[in-house]
Amino acid sequence: FENTGEVVFACDSQGRLVEINPAALQVFGCDRPEELIGKHLGRDLFLDPQDYQQIHQSLQTEGAVHNREIQVRDLRGEPRTLRISATALRDQKGNLQGFSGLMRDETEIRRLEEQFFQAQKMESIALLAGGVAHDFNNILGGILGYASFLKMKLPSDSPLHPYLDTIENGARRGAELTAQLLAFSRKSQGRSRPVQLNRVVREAHKLLRSTIDRAISVQLNLEEPLPTIEADETQLHQVIMNLCLNARDAIPDPEKGRIAIATRQVTLTGADQLKHIHARPGRYVVLEVSDNGIGMDEQTRQRIFEPFFTTKGKGKGTGLGLAMVYGVAKHLRGFVVVDSNPGQGSRFSVYFPASHKQECQASEKSSGNLRGSESILVVDDEAPIRELFQAVLEEHGYRVQLAQDGQEALELLSNPSYRFDLIVLDMIMPRLGGRALLERLSRNNGHHRVLISSGYSNQMENLESLIKGPIAFLRKPFRVNQLLQLVRELLNKPLPA
Numbered sequence: 001f002e003n004t005g006e007v008v009f010a011c012d013s014q015g016r017l018v019e020i021n022p023a024a025l026q027v028f029g030c031d032r033p034e035e036l037i038g039k040h041l042g043r044d045l046f047l048d049p050q051d052y053q054q055i056h057q058s059l060q061t062e063g064a065v066h067n068r069e070i071q072v073r074d075l076r077g078e079p080r081t082l083r084i085s086a087t088a089l090r091d092q093k094g095n096l097q098g099f100s101g102l103m104r105d106e107t108e109i110r111r112l113e114e115q116f117f118q119a120q121k122m123e124s125i126a127l128l129a130g131g132v133a134h135d136f137n138n139i140l141g142g143i144l145g146y147a148s149f150l151k152m153k154l155p156s157d158s159p160l161h162p163y164l165d166t167i168e169n170g171a172r173r174g175a176e177l178t179a180q181l182l183a184f185s186r187k188s189q190g191r192s193r194p195v196q197l198n199r200v201v202r203e204a205h206k207l208l209r210s211t212i213d214r215a216i217s218v219q220l221n222l223e224e225p226l227p228t229i230e231a232d233e234t235q236l237h238q239v240i241m242n243l244c245l246n247a248r249d250a251i252p253d254p255e256k257g258r259i260a261i262a263t264r265q266v267t268l269t270g271a272d273q274l275k276h277i278h279a280r281p282g283r284y285v286v287l288e289v290s291d292n293g294i295g296m297d298e299q300t301r302q303r304i305f306e307p308f309f310t311t312k313g314k315g316k317g318t319g320l321g322l323a324m325v326y327g328v329a330k331h332l333r334g335f336v337v338v339d340s341n342p343g344q345g346s347r348f349s350v351y352f353p354a355s356h357k358q359e360c361q362a363s364e365k366s367s368g369n370l371r372g373s374e375s376i377l378v379v380d381d382e383a384p385i386r387e388l389f390q391a392v393l394e395e396h397g398y399r400v401q402l403a404q405d406g407q408e409a410l411e412l413l414s415n416p417s418y419r420f421d422l423i424v425l426d427m428i429m430p431r432l433g434g435r436a437l438l439e440r441l442s443r444n445n446g447h448h449r450v451l452i453s454s455g456y457s458n459q460m461e462n463l464e465s466l467i468k469g470p471i472a473f474l475r476k477p478f479r480v481n482q483l484l485q486l487v488r489e490l491l492n493k494p495l496p497a
């Protein structure tokens with residue numbers, strides 16, 4: 001009675017608590033038994049008075065209730081899910097004198113079940129979205145590439161330029177959307193390196209000042225120093241922007257609006273896993289964006305991470321912002337926690353695993369000469385992309401051979417009458433894919449410079465070890481200048497002897 005984790009209780013005939021064990025104090029959030037004794041089960045504790053009516057009815061007619069699920073509100077006002085079993089106490093005439101029984105607290109387990117269900121749902125949506133986005137990315141790659149190529153070919157005073165700009169802008173907008181989808185499905189190209197979250201927050205904050213109504217106060221509350229996190233800086237920046245723009249959209253009256261961006265570090269233990277299934281023990285850096293806007297009800301909260309879920313009007317919301325935030329956090333082995341109630345604002349906390357590595361700032365890219373005369377093998381199964389590579393590279397003086405899959409590339413590479421200074425390689429191809437080709441080449445002890453071009457970053461993991469020679473990654477869709485830059489950088493690097 002004293003030490004069990006379950007609530008043991010007895011009530012009088014009116015339904016008022018007359019006896020409780022210590023576990024009841026914890027479940028109902030109070031310190032002393034006197035706070036609970038005398039409280040009416042139905043009126044003071046149950047959320048739904050009907051639950052009490054039904055239990056009372058069963059006790060009267062059947063003498064007992066078994067494992068009935070009920071919602072209660074504890075003395076701190078928090079809702080909890082309990083399971084109750086009770087037996088009637090009767091006097092000799094058979095009148096109900098009261099009842100006693102057990103209540104088991106299932107709040108945590110319910111929360112976990114719910115999260116588990118949500119996680120599975122998100123997983124299947126991610127699979128679908130990732131597939132569509134990948135195909136789209138290839139299509140847009142062709143459009144974007146050819147538009148910028150045409151612009152290069154046209155004399156600078158041609159009246160056709162505005163049309164090409166329109167095509168380019170449209171394709172770029174599409175590419176931004178697919179990039180968000182890919183980030184959500186965790187297939188996006190993200191080059192993770194150690195970054196200081198606070199620095200990225202400050203940069204985003206500057207940008208936000210110009211996009212958010214000045215009347216809204218945006219406060220920074222950054223803990224220093226913080227450990228770094230291993231993330232893609234551009235994606236991190238988007239996460240912050242997405243959360244802050246959502247906060248802005250949730251504020252009806254800018255004059256009263258407040259947004260706070262905070263960072264801090266926390267160490268989670270095994271016990272925290274009970275609160276969130278993705279919370280592995282360890283050190284985390286937390287990004288917290290809170291607002292005093294309209295908040296969300298339970299129904300909305302359950303769906304906010306789904307891609308294309310939006311409550312904003314047509315043309316206003318894409319419903320991709322939080323999907324992207326979710327995907328990026330998950331990709332980095334972190335997670336997102338949302339606290340929100342209608343009318344009470346919202347708080348989004350993104351947990352990123354802390355890293356012990358130092359931040360290394362990316363060096364400025366030199367934009368030197370982008371031409372050359374070396375010979376390049378382009379391997380890609382999409383004819384338009386292949387031809388785009390050829391057109392651009394030949395335009396800049398290079399000699400180009402094409403192969404439509406790894407098999408064809410292998411044949412060209414083993415033909416002694418060809419010699420290639422660089423291989424431009426797609427990853428996903430029929431017959432023989434990019435990775436398989438690299439494996440074959442490494443078995444033959446070949447030395448190559450390789451430029452991997454793919455829309456998927458997870459395809460690019462652990463490739464460095466396969467190749468003896470310089471390697472670089474080009475994310476599809478790409479701009480012509482990016483391609484030329486990387487090609488030149490690679491060709492300037494020596495091959496191992």
Ligand SMILES: Nc1ncnc2c1ncn2[C@@H]1O[C@H](COP(=O)(O)OP(=O)(O)O)[C@@H](O)[C@H]1O
Pocket residue numbers: 242246247250291293294295296300304305309310311312316317318319320321322323345346
């Ligand atoms: N800070 C917030 N306050 C209230 N509701 C929010 C907040 N952030 C997100 N939401 C809800 O989540 C939905 C999805 O957000 P998001 O994925 O960014 O898409 P979008 O902003 O395009 O609607 C929003 O439409 C809104 O209903």
Ligand SMILES: [Mg+2]
Pocket residue numbers: 242245246317319320321322
């Ligand atoms: Mg949004």
